Amino acid sequence: MTDSLFEAPPEGEQERMVEALLFASAAPLTVGELHARLPHGCDAPRALERLARRYEGRGVRLMRVGDAWAFRTAADLAFLMTRETVETRKLSRAAIETLAIVAYHQPVTRAEIEEIRGVSVSKGTIEQLMELDWIRLGKRRQTPGRPVTFVVTRAFLDHFGLESPRDLPGLKELRAAGLLESTPPPDAAPEEEEAPQEDLFAPPPPEG
Amino acid sequence: MTDSLFEAPPEGEQERMVEALLFASAAPLTVGELHARLPHGCDAPRALERLARRYEGRGVRLMRVGDAWAFRTAADLAFLMTRETVETRKLSRAAIETLAIVAYHQPVTRAEIEEIRGVSVSKGTIEQLMELDWIRLGKRRQTPGRPVTFVVTRAFLDHFGLESPRDLPGLKELRAAGLLESTPPPDAAPEEEEAPQEDLFAPPPPEG
Amino acid sequence: MADDDFPEGPARDALSVADRLAAEALIVDVDGFEGPLDLLLTLARRQKVDLRAISVLQLARQYLLFVERARQLRLELAADYLVMAAWLAFLKSRLLLPPDPEEEVSAEDLAAHLAFQLERLEAMRKAAAQLMARDQLGRDVFARGQPEERGHTRRVTYTASLLDLMQGYARLRTREDFRPFVMDRVDVFTMEEALARLRPLMGATVEWTDLVAFLPEEWRGHPKRRRSATASTFAATLELAKRGGLELRQDDMFGPIRIRARA
Numbered sequence: 001m002t003d004s005l006f007e008a009p010p011e012g013e014q015e016r017m018v019e020a021l022l023f024a025s026a027a028p029l030t031v032g033e034l035h036a037r038l039p040h041g042c043d044a045p046r047a048l049e050r051l052a053r054r055y056e057g058r059g060v061r062l063m064r065v066g067d068a069w070a071f072r073t074a075a076d077l078a079f080l081m082t083r084e085t086v087e088t089r090k091l092s093r094a095a096i097e098t099l100a101i102v103a104y105h106q107p108v109t110r111a112e113i114e115e116i117r118g119v120s121v122s123k124g125t126i127e128q129l130m131e132l133d134w135i136r137l138g139k140r141r142q143t144p145g146r147p148v149t150f151v152v153t154r155a156f157l158d159h160f161g162l163e164s165p166r167d168l169p170g171l172k173e174l175r176a177a178g179l180l181e182s183t184p185p186p187d188a189a190p191e192e193e194e195a196p197q198e199d200l201f202a203p204p205p206p207e208g
Numbered sequence: 209m210t211d212s213l214f215e216a217p218p219e220g221e222q223e224r225m226v227e228a229l230l231f232a233s234a235a236p237l238t239v240g241e242l243h244a245r246l247p248h249g250c251d252a253p254r255a256l257e258r259l260a261r262r263y264e265g266r267g268v269r270l271m272r273v274g275d276a277w278a279f280r281t282a283a284d285l286a287f288l289m290t291r292e293t294v295e296t297r298k299l300s301r302a303a304i305e306t307l308a309i310v311a312y313h314q315p316v317t318r319a320e321i322e323e324i325r326g327v328s329v330s331k332g333t334i335e336q337l338m339e340l341d342w343i344r345l346g347k348r349r350q351t352p353g354r355p356v357t358f359v360v361t362r363a364f365l366d367h368f369g370l371e372s373p374r375d376l377p378g379l380k381e382l383r384a385a386g387l388l389e390s391t392p393p394p395d396a397a398p399e400e401e402e403a404p405q406e407d408l409f410a411p412p413p414p415e416g
Numbered sequence: 417m418a419d420d421d422f423p424e425g426p427a428r429d430a431l432s433v434a435d436r437l438a439a440e441a442l443i444v445d446v447d448g449f450e451g452p453l454d455l456l457l458t459l460a461r462r463q464k465v466d467l468r469a470i471s472v473l474q475l476a477r478q479y480l481l482f483v484e485r486a487r488q489l490r491l492e493l494a495a496d497y498l499v500m501a502a503w504l505a506f507l508k509s510r511l512l513l514p515p516d517p518e519e520e521v522s523a524e525d526l527a528a529h530l531a532f533q534l535e536r537l538e539a540m541r542k543a544a545a546q547l548m549a550r551d552q553l554g555r556d557v558f559a560r561g562q563p564e565e566r567g568h569t570r571r572v573t574y575t576a577s578l579l580d581l582m583q584g585y586a587r588l589r590t591r592e593d594f595r596p597f598v599m600d601r602v603d604v605f606t607m608e609e610a611l612a613r614l615r616p617l618m619g620a621t622v623e624w625t626d627l628v629a630f631l632p633e634e635w636r637g638h639p640k641r642r643r644s645a646t647a648s649t650f651a652a653t654l655e656l657a658k659r660g661g662l663e664l665r666q667d668d669m670f671g672p673i674r675i676r677a678r679a
Binding site: 167 | 223224225226227228229231232245246265266267268279281282285288289318329334335338344345347348354355356
């Protein structure tokens, strides 16, 4: 009520300000902290009082936490929040690489994955990817031993926002996007026959 | 809570629930995600509509972000929030322009971005924007080479306070001026032949 | 259009001087430009007209002048600047000549497209500026500072982004690119082999003898094998000559190389 020398914002504005500050703050704020951030002449306790009334009975409440204030979801709605505590972790590097190989080379056998990665694939990695429902068993390969193959699932495509595995960027595009640092031989064509070109007859290193 | 499984909570309750769910989450929630958490039979769009009206003009606003919703502090109170500001990585001019081109021309191929900027997209620019989760891969263009396209993400909309890409500033004027059409150069212009991006990985290798 | 934009006499000289000064100012920070289109846009803005009313002819002249000056100062210009210069020179000449009814695309069309490109680039610059001027999350607008996580059901789920996937794959492929290089030795006749073959033969070689005569029989047929054997045998003779065991001569360019034992 006591309008100071300079115009303090109108009460409604002060209430909005306190509301925004409390909402965005990572920790409860004391009256002192509020005053420090509000324009000169604001009456934080009064704004808090008005705010508390406004949020009465809402899904969110203005709560006193020690000598500070914070918004908290209403206790009776806690049952809705239980799903919040799903803990998400980054997939391990081994799992990401295995998944990438399945996606790019499917259907692919375990032996082929190991050949590309250059290390053996732990059982847990495959199991984890199958549990996530990102890969599944494909048809058996019609080669000796009839090994099982792996392919990616619909859930995989959904998670990564792909229409089909064909939408994965190719090597050239990866390189164009700066994801591949090296510049391999043109087109990285691995054909053995054409590999040694004319110039390859350069003499071997001179002996010392 | 002894609600019958088949009886939806009253509208006021639904509104409280949506309010609590959105308040508890820092990231926007889609209508689908809300429905997954709300008791059976709830009408999330209706509750959102009521909530949006309730928060009109408050210090905290209900914002639409693509197909999702989130509470955000009112922009006019930004001056209070300086302490909360997280120092964001400064984007290069190339990155900012590339981002704008993706936003205004999406879905857009890399070749088109380069056509517009008249310079090749430097390594890492695309990667940086993808790391910020502001752009992502869209569908492949159904043209020779099936080049990948880029589109902006929900996180982009959230960051710049846009309900949808249609709300980009000046979009209508740019479209009216024909500046968003990809007008191919009259032939004889030497600089931009669209390099057919060959897809090295289109068919998965048959066998290892 | 072409004639109007080509001032004559003193006016033209005055313009050139202005252009020269402008070009000099630009050269100082040529690195500041993001490609020829960016440079063109900057030059176009100097015309102080709506981009739609730009004189492409004048623009082409300014650009060419710029490139010319850069060359005089021996500044290295990236290839795309030179490509653009060549194209603009071509466009300029076409604009100055009477239209050729045979040409499918008129010079005016080409000029119009260039003007369109400039206008579009400028439009995107403005759009980018407008975008960045918006209220941004974490700068002007804020999310919930204290997201609430309650309840007791703890479920671990794993996540990965498409970027992770692509980077993972890129990592694998890159490693392959860098696998230690192993020479395919099937068709390589090594210098060691050549030396081993030459040494016992040298003692008997008193006359000048064509190098080719020393190639092993089975290495003469296939061109690839023949090249390898020739190269290594030649290298081996050099090595032996260095040690004083033999002499080499080649009478004319590309002529046969002949060797004999040193007396």
